[in-house]
Amino acid sequence: MTVQPTETSTSRTLRPPRAGRSNGQWAVDGREPLNANEVWKQEDGGLNVRERIEQFYSRDGFASIPPQDLSGRFRWWGLYTQRKPGIDGGRTAQLDDTELSDEYFMLRVRLDGGSLTLHQLRVLADISHDFARGTADISDRQNIQYHWIRVEDVPEIWRRLEAVGLQTTEACGDTPRVILGSPLAGIAADEILDPTPVIDEITRRFVGDPELANLPRKFKSAITGHPSLDVVHEINDISLVGVVHPELGAGYDLWVGGGLSTAPRLAERIGVFVAPDEAAEVWLGVIRIFRDYGYRRMRTKARLKFLLAEWGPAKFREVLETEYLGRALPDGPPPAPASTPGDHVGIHLQKDGNHYVGAAPVVGRVSGDVLTGLADVMEAAGTDRVRLTPHQKLVVLDVPPARLDDLVTGLENLGLSVAPSPFRRHTMACTGIEFCKLAIVETKAAAATAIAELEQRLADVTAQIDTPVTLNVNGCPNSCARIQVADIGLKGMIVTLDDVQQPGFQVHLGGGLASADRDEAGLGRTVRGLKVTAADLPDLVERLVRRWLDQRAPRETFATWAHRVDEEELR
Template structure:
């Protein structure tokens, strides 16, 4: 994985010292909260309902055991013993004291981490497929390009004060596990007629109060011109993006209002000016960065497969974990392991300091000292020998991390909601917990199969409810909390935005409503192999709406 060079180290050290002085002036009263706000946001520090919240960047979702142990130490020493992993492949601390923030940032810098550009109207943390560099279906590892984009975008003088925040996602696989079509810019690996690998560029995707699927603006941009093309898009957005209305400030609105062809014409005009200039990416530089992401020297393995059906009989819990939490690896004899942060009744995405330490130990011992954070709020050991799976599982069991539910109904995305967030209209975590209890039985989860529920506590959609097969949105109505249900969302290459079924439900009615939808699906599916999203696309919303609301 990438290691800081001298510039990176000096850059982070300088920013940490600068912010330490700003915090000191805030604590002394020399700076008001209004004066302090833009300064803290530049360093990933938010003011939530009850306390400050610090968001730490995990570029392209990759970290090592030393970094994970540091995250555990920070949770234990400066917070309340846990951290929250987010859909941006970051980690958030919900209870740090302002006086401790400079110390925390110094601790992070000691392991090559920081909180820069995790907030504010700038280019945010670049996200990728959690199985990057390991997946069997991958065309190319996207992380070297992700690192190059990180370097290009960090404190970019032209794009530090954009009309609104800007998010980039990148995947090296034809199977999109990074939700690239719902980002301001999405990049997907592609090959041209000559067999050269480059990038499809999608623009104008996003969620929030106006969910939109990104549009393909260029079907092939080679590596050498990628930065120039991205810069061209950013210049057009920075010039024409609306600054008079924050709800219409994202690039998705610009693309929608002006039309893709108009925007493409502007981008191509910019590109014609900068192409071949200082933004050209030399192949030698790409090779240099790629060397940091070279796969491990995998020892050959005698065990190249595992009999999941047999394990389901001998040890059902272990068999379920094997069935759902493994991803095929490009190296024979290995698998990528998803560590679910969705225990029954838990807060999705949370991990205790002790659990983080255990995961760090497992990564060091069994996964070539490498870890991933997923945009679905789980963790991944990307390179585990099949022969070691049982030992890894047993260690996870002992730490409460062995839930075999990846991709199932209890593997929910959930924002912090009104329990923490000052923007939220309703609670999210208790809804997720109630649904988790409702469908806790492994047999019930297996019967349902692949089903993604995503929950947001407000229209900002941090829980990605728009792209859940079943989405749940908390809204405020007459001082109470109601929950709208959407169906048919999908964040993969078959991208779709869910549709609202009807009036919202009170909190205690939501689990029953979800059960009604699930029962309708099971009764109407063509076979046990037809997934919920496939059945919905075949049947449409009518049978589900009728089941929930009747004919009236």
């Protein structure tokens, strides 16, 4: 069922730049840096810090790292200092980065397309055990994230990763971040086309290229050829979505300018058809537009979505074709509505007669032990491939029918549920205050507690929940857990209850991305004064779900109901 656009359910208006004022667009204003970030990026690029990490900082320790490398250039290699323990969320905005930072790092391993072999999985597990105190999380960008990493250990971690074809290059920073890809690439019978060659070409040619390593801000990409629309294409800077042109055959529809955070905006179709052998070149054209025309004066306005809001799709297409490609692209069709759920949880048949099995950890939290156990289970089942998903899930590929039952049992024993409750399946959470310096509240444990509570409290109505109700929990306003596109999105904040300040959330309701139950994406609505403490979170969700089930029309989704009813029904 389609949610009709409203001011709060689609893209919010982004203010255009002030007339006559330089916005730091290289192609318009020249390259004079207009803020401190642009100064140090021009003085010494982020890619150059690797040599200093390997030769000096790993030898001389954390205290030897100068501030601009520590809080800036390290990100080009997937490294952020993590939050110092014991600092409550009320102080997050009061302290600077040096006061919030511990002497340990989060390290992000980029997995373009989310793809891992058995050998790579074992290396990731060993790194967790040897260097990360057993931590490992599956992010909603198909990455693996570690915590408690020491700078002294980073060169050895890089050596182990790169020995098996993995990397942390440009996993963070003002760079082309990891490319989301369909977890079913190459194995699904209903696939329109396999995006793997395009993802591999872009990664091989452009990740680590100094010409693309100083962007105005981060650049997020997604490519899928699967009709489930499984790469959240509406919220990336660029997405290539599989379509069939009536004359030109299978290719991609180009979407540009999506992004959430504090100024959410959904991507727009540019209206062109991209042939598979032109996809990498078109990707390059779009990222070069962002590099050359993106706003650099203010970092809060430096994402591609702000440029698209000013230009519109027609001008963006014109600039892409005339200035960067040198030719016109054919018009193309939009993607068909999603055919199946895009998280791929459960047991499904591949086109070769084997099976793929999608499993859900709790809000992406795994560990070195779980990764080792997963590798053991996969090896026993005779499969060599697993893929991570943009929904904090994993999909084991190539499972022979005779080994299917044993694999499922092994996954369940590891806490990786193949048949999860709707609450476990559709809940995501960001890192939260446990490790993140931007966070205000704890998220992972709060979400896990809510899942367990809801499984008990709503057991009597679970069978009635025939369309997903997504619950996304975020520790701050930046929306790493995509709160504006969840049925129930929770933005971390300090709330006051009976004159006592405590961790809590502002509530967004009725958002969502295109899916098998929803034709169009839309942003959630906020209800005036609707805030909830972390302790009362299960109460709120239970109340909303029961009201929805009570009041909905046949097969009416939670999002449609949440946009339809009066605010009082949502309190």
